[in-house]
Each structure stands twice: as structure tokens, then as C-alpha cells.
Amino acid sequence: MNNAFEVVLIQILQRGEGIMHFGILVVEGPCSLMASRLQGWFDKQVQEILAPSGETLTIINAGQHKEVERFDRWLCVVNCDGHVDREESSIHGAAIGLAKRTGVPIFPVVSDLTNFGDLAPPYLSTFNGFQHTLGEPLDELGNLLLENMELLPSKRKIFISYARHESRAIALQLQQRLAARWYQAFLDTHTIRPGTNFQETLMQELSDSDLVILLDSPDIKNRPWVLEEIAFADRACLGTLQVVWPGHRRTIGAGFSEPLFLQEYGETPFLNPEALPKDQCLRPKILDDIISLVAHQRASAFRNREARMVDSVVKSVQTLGWNAVKHSGRYLALTKNEKLIPMETVLGLPDALRIQHAVERHHGCHLEKLPLLYDSQAITNAMADHLSFLEEGLGNIALISPQEVSPWIGQI
Template identity: 40%
Template structure:
């Protein structure tokens, strides 16, 4: 059994601690399927954490932190445990954070509503959540470009890569192929449902493809505009006078409240959306495994195992376009057999040139690529 550790360093009465513990426990319930768990400990228990454990330290910074907290920070640094310093205002980071963590980039938690973003960062550090952080904004240039740009800047400031078709596809690229690949490779879609979005040539195709690829998100709905039926699986966010500004009845921008609502909803949904996407990917695998008498055990955010009474097979898993790290992980986990490793991903939307690139790398690493929707490929598994 693999245990993961979140080490929270700070005052026991800090309200941020209880909120973070609750959020982390909620997001890691599925670890029970693989017999794993997330153990959340305070600074007094840091020496009980195994040296080789998957761990991350969260420091709830304040002025005048005690000796036990400073010692715990030093112990985490000595073990090379990733550290996330948390402050209420980054402008005061150097005066609030203890000297032991000032070399790390801090996380600003000025509002408890942002605890979802912090929880996501913790899970990313532990390898339990995809760290690519990619957002696809679907919008109509005619009446929502300004809002799209606002959101692009806000998401970028929170370490996301943002795809917008007006600026993200280089000249000369096959527009629709690149667009669908970027969509399949995203964590979430933000659909700006403005009056003109229904006239946008590709919007219905984008939303239908997102549904097919298992990529969900939020639908930001302009006043007096009906929710798109095609985007019914998106969580709605209705614009009003509190979260948007308008001139002559036309939305011109989101307010700071509106921007925060979009950011927080995506942050709150990311782990659940990843679980949903993994579940969709594993559904045909489970169906095929039943015909062979295998049991399928998912390991949150990482891989799956197929096994019967005799054989156990590890298959690494990637959402969207596999990265070099995905390939490295599959290669390192490989057994001595040929092919050297197995990587499961859905090729839906991946361009021919990207597929050729993956095949080139896979052949040199002796990796076997498995498509969850093609049962014929699974017959090569012993």
C-alpha cells in the first residue's frame, strides 16, 4: 500500500488548516479503490513520515512562527520535501513568511473560497492530479473578446496555460485539427455563452467534441441569453450586475467578483473532472477485462492494474496528449518484457503529426500504446 502525506505546518487553530484538510480528504476518497490513503499530519509528526514517502509540506505562514514549526520546515527541506508557503497577501510575503521558506514561491490565500486552488496544487505535488493546467476558452470574438482576454490573464496568473483560437494557433497550422487537439488536451473548457456565440461556426462542434472527449467545464451565460443545450453538461454561471459590467445592455467586462467566480469554479471542479475523465477512459477497459476474468484497479491520476490470481499488469495512463514525462513514467515502470512499457491514452483529436511524434518516441522506448476504445489491441496483453 502506498501512503501519501500532506504535512501542514502552522497554528492548530488556523482556520485555513481545517478547510484544507476537509478539501483534501474529499478529493482523495477514491484512493481507497487502490488500498492507498492520504495521511494529513501536523509539524509534530513530521518525523513519522517515511523518508521515501510521497509528501508535500504546506506552511501556513504568520509572523513569529514557533520553534516546532521552524524545526519542521528545516526537516522538510532536509528531506527535499516540496514546500508550499501560504500567506494572506503576497505583497507581505517576505515579512510574514519565516526565513526558511522565503526561497519558495508563495501561494496567496486571502479568501477561504480559494482553498480549492491550494488543494489542487497539493495533489499536483503528490502526483495525484494532472499538473499540465490547461484551459480552453470557447467564445465569439464579436462580443466576448474582452471577457475572454480578462480570463486568459487571470488564469495565466494562476499558472494555467490558456488556449484561445485567436492567438494560440500559429499561422499556417491546420486550424481545426490544432483546435480539436488543444481541446482534447485541456483540463476544462470555459464557454462564454454570449448573444453571438450561437453564430460562431465551430462552437457546436467544439462543445460536442468536448463531450465526446470527456472534457467538462463551466458555461458563463450572458444576461437574457438561454443556456446552450449542447453545453448542458457544463456547470452554469449566470452573469448579473454583481459579476459583470454592461453598457447599453451589452456586457463589456467581468467584475473582480466575476473573475474570481470563474477561477474558483474551475479550481473546485478540476479533481472531480479528472476523476470523471479517468472513469470514462476506464469504462471500455473494464468491459474488456471482465471477458478475461481480470480485475481493474485504478490508481488515482497515475495508472491502472489488471490482475487475476496469477498475473498482474501495470498500465500507465495519460489524459489528453501524452507528455514526455508520461512516456518516461511508463518506461521506468516497465518490466523486462517486450514491449518495455504500456501507456493508455485516448488518441481522439490528436493530430497526425503529433501521433507520428509519439510513435517515434514510443518505438525507441519500447512502449506499447493502448487505445481504451479498441478492444483488439488488448488481445496482446497476456
């Protein structure tokens, strides 16, 4: 790295410049509660995580829309059920107009998407809406906002672990429901192509997932592949939602799991209890609850896994005299004397788009190669070759596993 550039970057950090300040502009009527509810949700989810790096997330209303200039990154939420003025000349129209001219993401929120044309102002007709009612949890909307600010991965990958002979139909139900909420749901029988090394691919896909849904049916304890998936998820600190069958004792082994007991739904949870176990389907209400719990757990599961990977790296670089500040969901800022190394952090597989975002974020960095820290557990030989191809082809990145950090940074 160029020494003069290093000094400038250190000075920027010391002055507090270059630190991200995020903003959310909420447009709604004076008696609506979206802004205050979002503030409460974000206070629980991210404010404590942003604090170590000096970063902030602030919510403002339509009357404050000119203040967005102080944000490094912002987006707009329009509570269309909250008496939004339909005239573009109004203060609401001016706030939304600023968001449109700036090109930031705009999220029109309505209680009924089938009635979007009547609920949303006409100047939002070209935007996709989000359905949310006042009594529902904010997790799904909050996660979408975090993704757009790069504080949470946007690929939304869920791994479904199950025993085919007991819960095949339910696994398919969940895959379809998850797809309708913008998730990629990995299901072995529908995702792995014929001729592929089945178990290698399973573990790689598991490592690349945000969360595991374990269909904890009675015969799970006798399915070695499922037990291996549970053990791997535990080692990797992957969050697990454990859907426990009625009359079945919860399977032990998933340390980062939350249970959903089907017997708590009173009557049979199955639509067709007379069918063979593999053909039984869950009632719609239970499927909705599972999707809601996935949204609720996803952000905290990501933070736990990030902490597992990053905290070990922080300890190792500190023994070499480096200071480390975590910018959650994005990178570590490593400093020593007048040196600064931004080390991007990637949970799962570092795909081409994630690499592009990393390079663009640090385009002014004069490191010969930008380091990308990634979790290399369970990567297949074919994927390792692909990552080497990307690394060599681009020439300006260095893909590093946690075990390789100390030797790599020792050469700086």
C-alpha cells in the same frame, strides 16, 4: 514479463505493499485551522477515489513530523499566518528543516504575498509563497497539492470557447487571468500559428484540455465551430464552465457543464457596456469568480473524464478474465493468475515528461513494453506521427487507445 518477477509483484499486492500512502505535513500554530480545513477538503476530493486501491492520504502536524517516514510521498504546507515560530530551533523549524533536507515541496501560505518577507519565517525566504486567506475556498491550494502528488495533471490546460465578434476582449481577459494562476489557456487567435489547419488543431487542443470555459453569448447558437466544440466536449466528458450572458438563454449541449449567469450580478457585468460587444470587458470580481470556479471544477472534471476512459477498459479486460484496480491519476493494475500488468493512464496527449514519469514509476517492471493508455480522440496526423516516433525511439513503451486494449492484452 519474467515469471518470477510476476509472482513477486502479485505477492506484494496481496500483502498491501507497493501501495502509495500520501502525507501532508502542516506546520501552523495551535489555534490555526489549516490542517482541519485541508482534511475536510481532501476527504471530499480524494479519499473515496483512493480507497479501492488501498491507498491513503493523511495530514499530520509539526509535532508529528518524524512520522513522515511512513509515507511513500509527502509534502509540507506552512500556514505562515498561523503563528509559526520564526526560530529554526523550534518544533516548527525542525519540521520545516526535515522537509528541506528531504527535498519535498514546501508551500508557504500567506494572506498577502506583497508582505511575504514579514509573514514567513526567514528560513523560508527562498521558497515561492501561495496567497490564501481564511475565508477563501481551498480548491486552488488543494489542486496544487494533488498535482505534486501526481493525483491530478500538472499541465493545467484550459480551452476558451467563444464567438470572436461578441466576446473577444473577455476571452483575452480570461487568458491573462488564467496565466497568472499557472494555467495554460488556449485561445485560437493567440495560440494557433498561421498556416496551420485551424479546425484540426482546435479539436486536438480541446481533447488535450482539462476544462472548457464557454463564453455563452447571444449569437453562439449561430456559430457552427463553437457548437461543434461544445458537442465534442460533451462526447469526451470534458468539464465545461458556461458563462451565460445577461438576457440570453443558456445554450444546451454541454452535458458536463456548470453555469455562471452574469445577470445574477445585478448591475451590468461589463466595465464598458457602451462599447461594441467584442470590446466589452468583465468586472474584476466576475473574473475572480470564474477563476475560482475553474479551480473548483477541475478535479471533479478530471475524475469524470478518467472514469469515462478507464471504466470501459476495465469492463473489456474483465471479460478476458483480468482483474483491474484503478490507481487514480496514474495507472491501472491488471492482474490474472500470476500475471501483473501496470497500464499507465493518460488523459489528453502523452507528452515526453508524462512518459518519463510512467517509465520511472515502473522501472522494475520486466514487461518488454510498458503500456500507456491514452485517449486518441481528435489527434492530428502530425501528432500521431510524433507519438509513433516517441514509441519507436524509446522502444520500451506501447501507446494504446481504449479500442486497442483487448487485442493487445489478448497477446499477453
